[in-house]
Amino acid sequence: MSLSRRAALAAAGGLAATAGLAACSDSAPAAPAAATGPAPAASPAPGQPVPGRGQVTIVGHRGASGYRPEHTASSYSLAARMGADAVDVDLCSTRDRQLVARHEPEIGGTTDVARRPEFASRRRTVVIDGTSYDGWFTTDFTLAELKTLRAVERIPATRPHNTLYDGRAPILTLDEVLDLLAGLSQELGRRVGVLPEIKHSTWHASVGLPIEPVFVDVLRRRNLAQDPQVIVQSFEVANLKALKGQIGCPLLQLVDSTGKAPADFVAARDPRTFDDLVTARGLQEVATYATWIGPSKERVIPPTGAPTTLAGDARAAGLRTMPYTFRNENEFLPPPLQRPNPERSTYGDAFGEYAQYRALGIEGLFSDNPDTAIAAWGGFAP
Secondary structure, three states: OOOOHHHHHHHOOHHHHHOOOOOOOOOOOOOOOOOOOOOOEOOOOOOOOEOOOEOOEEEEOOOOOOOOOOOOHHHHHHHHHHOOOEEEEEEEEOOOOOEEEOOOOEOOOOEOHHHOHHHHHHOEEEEEOOEEEEEOEHHHOOHHHHOOOOEOOOOOOOOHHHHHHOOOOOOOEHHHHHHHHHHHHHHHOEOOEEEEEEOOHHHHHHOOOOOHHHHHHHHHHOOOOOOOOEOEEEOOOHHHHHHHOOOOOOEEEEEOOOOOOOHHHHHOOOOOOHHHHOOHHHHHHHOOOOOEEEEEHHHOOOOOOOOOOHHHHHHHOOOEEOOEOEOOEHHHOOHHHOOOOOOOOOEOOHHHHHHHHHHOOOOEEEEOOHHHHHHHOOOOOO
């Protein structure tokens, strides 16, 4: 029988104990051993009711990145043990065509590469989707080279507590993340899903390292190409449309802030922007290939002002809505929900924000603090 979120937390010793679990290893996971007991009970498909908190899919954004450096084994493990339905995994390519879990191809801010003299000559400036980045890039390293690096906290001024874990965790491949999640699913008695995001599809293809062929091969090899709990996401459109014909997994169209445009639209000189994707006509088009739409949360409820009609419009078009990204810290909350304290790490009224989105009936969300999101939906007592 699947564990409820409350039971899962109780088994882990509660929230305070979970935050310091020694079992959240920073080492790369080995492939899970063959199960010696009953297989985990099937979890509801994403968006279906889960005991204790109604009908919402809670995704650990890059794991539980509010508590551990993002995209590390300990971050993913902690999110799962907190009760997240799934974890979000950003995918970039190495020079030798391996897929690794990094927020961006530029890794100067998420690894210790800047302190590694043997890689000093790799530093350069690269323009990705119209933005210039100075640093080190996954596409300039082999997987073996990246494996010598260690993860660090991306926003240390906001999350100084996470810097305790700097230098402990290796960069993970997609296969290693999937192995980790398989092991966690077996341990917790419930399926932990995954939301792989294909990062900068057009740019990766332009440098001869397209992500999609390798990604599809991984899914097929692991018998996940038709899995309803693998939700594939992208800020671009053409790659999702192409993937629709190659895999049977649900697709999620990410939608960036007002005024921006999908990189593939820009490359093709298509004048449309993300604003066009959230019109009635745009949502109808998205619904022809995607199951979900993932807008920046400000498109659903502006920082100041009343909610937009986006969640309802998406539902009318047959789409589920999964906004991003919910975080507990003041700087990521709308001004009315911020608390007066000069420290960047101060938490604001995150529960107040979640209540607003819950009232709109959103079907999913991405959170750096999945335990807070679950508590906001009544999954366990805060």
